[in-house]
Amino acid sequence: MSQETELKLEVHPQDLVALLKHPLLKAQPARRERLFNTYFDTSTLALRAQRMAVRERRVGRQTLLTVKTAGQSVGGLSQRGEWEAPTRPGVFDFTALVGDAALAAQLASVAWQLVPVFRTDFTRRSWVLQHGHACVEVALDQGFIATGNAQGNHRQPILELELELLDGPVDALLDLAHTLALGPHGQAASALRLRPANRSKAERGYALFMGERVQPVKAGGLQLQADMHPVQAFRAAALSCLAHLQANEAGVLHPGPEGALPDPEFVHQARVALRRLRTGLRLFRPVLPRRFVAHWSNEWKLLTNQLGDARNWDVFALEWMPELMASGSPAPHVADGAPEALTAWVQQQRRAAGQRAADALGSREHAVRLLAFTRAVLSLQPVDAVTSRSPEGDGLAVWARAALRERFAGLRQQARAARRMGPEGRHALRLSLKKLRYAQAFLASVLPPKRVERSTAALASAQELLGRLNDLSTAHALLGAAPAGPASALVVHWQQALQSRLDAGLQALPAMERSLEKAPTPWG
Numbered sequence: 001m002s003q004e005t006e007l008k009l010e011v012h013p014q015d016l017v018a019l020l021k022h023p024l025l026k027a028q029p030a031r032r033e034r035l036f037n038t039y040f041d042t043s044t045l046a047l048r049a050q051r052m053a054v055r056e057r058r059v060g061r062q063t064l065l066t067v068k069t070a071g072q073s074v075g076g077l078s079q080r081g082e083w084e085a086p087t088r089p090g091v092f093d094f095t096a097l098v099g100d101a102a103l104a105a106q107l108a109s110v111a112w113q114l115v116p117v118f119r120t121d122f123t124r125r126s127w128v129l130q131h132g133h134a135c136v137e138v139a140l141d142q143g144f145i146a147t148g149n150a151q152g153n154h155r156q157p158i159l160e161l162e163l164e165l166l167d168g169p170v171d172a173l174l175d176l177a178h179t180l181a182l183g184p185h186g187q188a189a190s191a192l193r194l195r196p197a198n199r200s201k202a203e204r205g206y207a208l209f210m211g212e213r214v215q216p217v218k219a220g221g222l223q224l225q226a227d228m229h230p231v232q233a234f235r236a237a238a239l240s241c242l243a244h245l246q247a248n249e250a251g252v253l254h255p256g257p258e259g260a261l262p263d264p265e266f267v268h269q270a271r272v273a274l275r276r277l278r279t280g281l282r283l284f285r286p287v288l289p290r291r292f293v294a295h296w297s298n299e300w301k302l303l304t305n306q307l308g309d310a311r312n313w314d315v316f317a318l319e320w321m322p323e324l325m326a327s328g329s330p331a332p333h334v335a336d337g338a339p340e341a342l343t344a345w346v347q348q349q350r351r352a353a354g355q356r357a358a359d360a361l362g363s364r365e366h367a368v369r370l371l372a373f374t375r376a377v378l379s380l381q382p383v384d385a386v387t388s389r390s391p392e393g394d395g396l397a398v399w400a401r402a403a404l405r406e407r408f409a410g411l412r413q414q415a416r417a418a419r420r421m422g423p424e425g426r427h428a429l430r431l432s433l434k435k436l437r438y439a440q441a442f443l444a445s446v447l448p449p450k451r452v453e454r455s456t457a458a459l460a461s462a463q464e465l466l467g468r469l470n471d472l473s474t475a476h477a478l479l480g481a482a483p484a485g486p487a488s489a490l491v492v493h494w495q496q497a498l499q500s501r502l503d504a505g506l507q508a509l510p511a512m513e514r515s516l517e518k519a520p521t522p523w524g
Contacts, residue, residue, distance in 0.1 A: 012193035118147035134168025264314035
């Protein structure tokens with residue numbers, strides 16, 4: 001078995017010509033070949049369930065049988081097992097192909113059930129480059145995925161760049177990708193939109209066959225080891241946040257039918273991923289290089305702010321406005337057509353904010369940012385060998401308790417001060433709660449589970465109240481930007497209704513602040 005290490009990048013169609021003009025690719029003629037691939041599975045898609053792929057590839061007169069096993073992918077960089085050898089069409093001799101006896105037997109037991117599920121047809125242009133101390137195959141694939149189901153025949157274009165590490169360090173693979181992304185002139189201002197892609201052709205083909213649309217993805221659990229160095233823990237946390245962000249980007253960039261707004265959960269989850277990532281940078285700051293933390297904190301803060309308006313308008317349009325419309329208390333002196341005019345203005349603002357979010361995630365800057373951050377994170381190494389070590393082998397747990405103890409003390413102090421600081425104090429307290437919950441979630445696997453559960457529940461309750469108060473304040477401010485006109489009286493009426501709800505919610509603050517001062521801690 002070979003261990004395949006590759007980096008997959010989506011190529012923006014408008015950047016294809018510039019990519020082919022890159023000096024590294026122009027230095028040698030490309031090898032061109034037409035690849036016809038058929039992917040097989042059982043009628044119940046048993047292989048997909050185990051994240052495996054069986055493929056027949058026809059190249060000229062030769063047919064190759066390939067088996068790929070489940071791997072891991074983040075930032076477009078994937079590693080997985082692969083077996084490939086010549087075969088005859090329709091012959092699945094897994095015993096001869098697969099070196100893992102148990103896997104070969106498992107595949108052989110379902111070989112008679114395998115049927116074509118989808119195919120890919122593309123032209124591959126490839127180059128073998130020596131980059132630093134590494135040898136890398138660069139392959140540009142252009143074509144389509146095709147399948148048929150009860151709803152008819154379907155196609156999806158392929159335009160992607162694959163960098164496969166043939167020999168050398170993984171860092172060289174990421175460095176080459178970054179060099180290509182900077183374009184023919186090697187400048188960030190004219191960078192190419194080469195976006196890291198975590199979905200393989202097989203994953204895309206199965207989704208097309210099943211008629212599956214991309215769905216919003218929540219953060220997955222993070223499993224850390226008690227004997228990890230905090231730098232290793234940060235690396236795992238940061239890459240999980242990056243995977244969370246990328247899993248939701250497509251829903252913002254490609255919302256669906258023409259003119260459709262994206263599911264607001266995509267924007268929400270992308271922002272959650274960014275907030276988790278920024279929390280991780282703060283939490284692990286004492287063990288990370290100072291310049292690394294400063295640079296990436298600013299980079300991710302900028303992107304978080306670019307997505308903020310879209311989230312605010314989504315919440316207002318989908319939660320507050322319907323509630324205000326249905327409140328049953330008509331405003332005095334409201335002109336005819338005022339609700340319709342105000343609704344149209346809100347939708348216009350929401351659409352514009354959503355487009356700005358899509359522009360930010362689809363930009364050249366963001367494509368380069370993803371590659372650079374992945375490389376920077378994978379390059380991090382502990383600068384000392386003892387920071388997280390303890391005789392019991394639970395050094396990370398010791399470090400985690402100390403880090404969280406400091407943050408709990410700060411939160412309690414903020415809770416005592418929030419009442420007299422008004423909206424700004426409440427907003428700061430809400431952000432501190434979120435950061436503490438994310439920090440606690442990062443470190444939960446090395447802390448007592450029941451204590452983490454009780455602590456998280458207490459923090460979530462307080463955060464829910466503060467979040468609602470913040471949403472009320474934000475909705476009030478958004479309405480304040482409405483243009484003067486027939487809906488002005490309705491705007492004032494709604495602002496008064498929001499202020500009334502805000503005042504009522506503030507009555508619960510003292511009890512919430514007292515509960516925070518006594519909130520259970522997640523350590524023993």
